Amino acid sequence: MFKAKVTVTLKKSILDPQGSTVERALKSMGYPVESVRIGKYMEVVLAEEDKNKAEGLMHEICSKLLSNPVIEDYSFELEG
Numbered sequence: 001m002f003k004a005k006v007t008v009t010l011k012k013s014i015l016d017p018q019g020s021t022v023e024r025a026l027k028s029m030g031y032p033v034e035s036v037r038i039g040k041y042m043e044v045v046l047a048e049e050d051k052n053k054a055e056g057l058m059h060e061i062c063s064k065l066l067s068n069p070v071i072e073d074y075s076f077e078l079e080g
Contacts, residue, residue, distance in 0.1 A: 001045065001046065001047055001048070001049070001080060002045070002046045002048060002051065002054040002078045002079065002080035003043060003044070003045050003046075003078070003079045003080065004043065004044045004045075004046065004054070004058045004076045004077070004078050004079075005041070005042075005043055005076060005077045005079070006041070006042040006043070006044060006058070006062060006066055006074060006075070006076040007039055007040070007041055007074065007075050007076070008039055008040040008041075008042070008062070008066060008067045008072050008073070008074045009037055009038075009039035009040075009072065009073055009074075010037065010038075010039070010071060010072055010073075011071055011072060011073055014071045014072075016036075016037050016038060018038040019035070019036040019037045019038045020036070022036045022038065023035055023036040040066075042066060044058070044061065044066075046058070051078065051080065054078055054080070055078060058076050058078070062074040062076065
């Protein structure tokens with residue numbers, strides 16, 4: 001069994017209005033912030049014993065359901 005820790009963020013070329021708002025707020029509070037990007041974090045537990053199969057399943061899950069490949073990038077870490 002593996003636990004995948006998934007992070008989904010907007011691609012760098014896509015405007016991130018939430019991130020921009022948080023960035024402006026932090027700067028107005030005096031924090032030395034360069035930039036902020038907002039994303040999503042998910043944990044998925046797979047009933048799979050083979051790490052290579054688990055990685056393949058996670059790529060499929062992320063590209064088909066958890067992210068929009070047109071505007072988002074994803075990454076994940078497997079723990080098992």
